[in-house]
Amino acid sequence: MEISIIGLPGSGKTTVFNALTKCTAETKLHSSGGLTTNPAIAKVPDERVTKLSSIFHPKKTTPAEIKYVDIGGLGKGFGKEQGISGQFLNILSTADAILQVVRAFEDENIPHVEGKIDPLRDIETMDMELIFSDLIIVEKRLGRLESSLKGGKGAERDLAFKEQDLLNRVKSALEKNIPIRLQKLTPDELRSLSNYQFLTAKPMLVVINIGEKQLNGYSATLEELKQKYTQPQVELISMCGKLEMELAQLTDQEAEEFRKDIGLKETAFDAVIKHSYALLGLISFFTVGEDEVRAWTIRKDTPAVKAAGKIHTDIEKGFIRAEVIHYDDFIKSGNMAEARKRGLLRLEGKTYIVQDGDISHFLFNV
Ligand SMILES: Nc1nc2c(ncn2[C@@H]2O[C@H](COP(=O)(O)OP(=O)(O)OP(=O)(O)O)[C@@H](O)[C@H]2O)c(=O)[nH]1
Ligand SMILES: [Mg+2]
Incomplete structure (x- = not known):
């Protein structure tokens, strides 16, 4: 699963990419030179994984992942209705979804290619491309x-x-x-x-890159934008790329304290990744144990036997059945023994459609 990041030159693509993947790729105005692509993995925040980890105390905790690709070096001419071709088109074509960064931040030192800041105009320009x-x-x-x-x-x-x-x-x-x-x-x-x-035709997440000064007062403008620009498979969300990029370099705890200090209610970082996940039609199921608590990514409507194959092809080939409990039922029971006593663990066959939040244990023979 791969999401390509696009946007007009200097809209903040690399900044947003760094925020999501905790990378430290260089951000600068109008990077010149040839087309560059920079892929990196973002960890999908999921409080359920954190909770399961605190219950099982595993040696290893592995969250779900999503891959973002930052594309740079589009040149100043991009956005002038030349279309996308060659290598750039090849990269975009293979993406499962597009994340479009749109500039809303004001900064005199960073001129916009079109002069005035106008997010809707920029979204429409990109549509034309x-x-x-x-x-x-x-x-x-x-x-x-x-x-x-x-x-x-x-x-x-x-x-x-x-x-x-x-x-x-x-x-x-x-x-x-x-x-x-x-x-x-x-x-x-x-x-x-x-x-x-x-x-x-691809799903698209439009990230409106707002400035620090717009942090607590952009929601009305965002709503307005959403009303003017509605399409199936498209979502709009705002994020202060620069701030989130700085927060990405801190520990989770430090970042949380910082957010509290400046009165940020919701974490844009979490929201953008969760929206990406949902837009791609992805869900997570979990495996738990002393060794590892892990989130696995599958497409919605995946049967158990295929989900098992994500873990190992042998489990898919030798699939006997799955022992399943939903995360919510497990939490209500407190532990596996109690859940078993209450009859909340189900045995499911190959064709069972795995649900988001299922905790699964696969029985198989090789
Ligand atoms: N003030 C402010 N500046 C920002 C914000 N986001 C990005 N910038 C600045 O805008 C400039 C361009 O940011 P990049 O992330 O490199 O933009 P880009 O879209 O990757 O640019 P190209 O790859 O050259 O097309 C940098 O100087 C950033 O520091 C923001 O939210 N606020
Ligand atoms: Mg860049």
């Missing part, structure tokens, strides 16, 4: 279909015709500046489009 890129992909594919229609016959030809019709509809909507997320397509059509990795 993404739409433009998708158009290029559609046109290329339509061109190739054209030639295969000439040679093909029978069922193959019918399929090509169907695809051509779909792509033509997508194209004319894109030409009206409608991202694929907002186009009226059936689930089947969306599925057949998924191979193309269209950028305007």
Whole structure:
């Protein structure tokens, strides 16, 4: 699972990336030179993992993870409707979701490419870039279909015709500046489009990068923005990138005290990562024991046998059954022995759909 970070030059991409991954990549204005990509892992904050760890006292505690990729060196021309191509497009195409950083912070020393600070304008500019890129992909594919229609016959030809019709509809909507997320397509059509990795079809988290002075007073503006910009699979959230980046370098305890001191109610860092996780349709199940308490990441609607395979392919191959208790039931019982006594541990088979917060123990033979 990978989330690519995009945004206009100097919007604070690297700053936000550092905040999320606790990295210390250099932030500077208009980094020049070629395209750079910097991947790093963020740990998904989950109070349930912390709680389970305090109960089992394991040797090791492993939270779920999510990978962010910071993209730099887009150059000043980016955002001028040139579309995204080449290596940059390749990177973005393989991403499972996009995190778009939008500048809202005011700082005279850091000029905005467009002069005035205007988050909505910047979001729309980025939409245009993404739409433009998708158009290029559609046109290329339509061109190739054209030639295969000439040679093909029978069922193959019918399929090509169907695809051509779909792509033509997508194209004319894109030409009206409608991202694929907002186009009226059936689930089947969306599925057949998924191979193309269209950028305007990907889930997107828009992080409005606010300044320190906007910390306690941006919520009304954010609400306004949300109303003006609503799309399925898109969420808007605000974060003070610079502050969060500084907090990321402190210990959890120090950071918490600092947040309390300046009266920050909610942790933007937690919120952004949790939103990323949810937007990707991911959930966590847990394994517990003296050795390790661990959160495992799966897609929603994953059957038990596949979830077991996340841990080890042998467990998937030799799957017998899963012993499952939901985190909430476990906490109510206090410990496993009590939970067992209360009959809260369930035995589930291969096809059981694992739920977020399930604590699972897999029985298998090799
Ligand atoms: N005052 C203030 N400055 C910020 C904030 N976020 C980023 N900056 C500054 O803006 C400049 C650019 O930040 P970066 O994180 O490097 O931006 P970027 O989008 O990665 O830039 P490129 O990779 O060059 O496109 C740096 O000087 C940051 O310190 C913020 O919340 N407040
Ligand atoms: Mg950067």
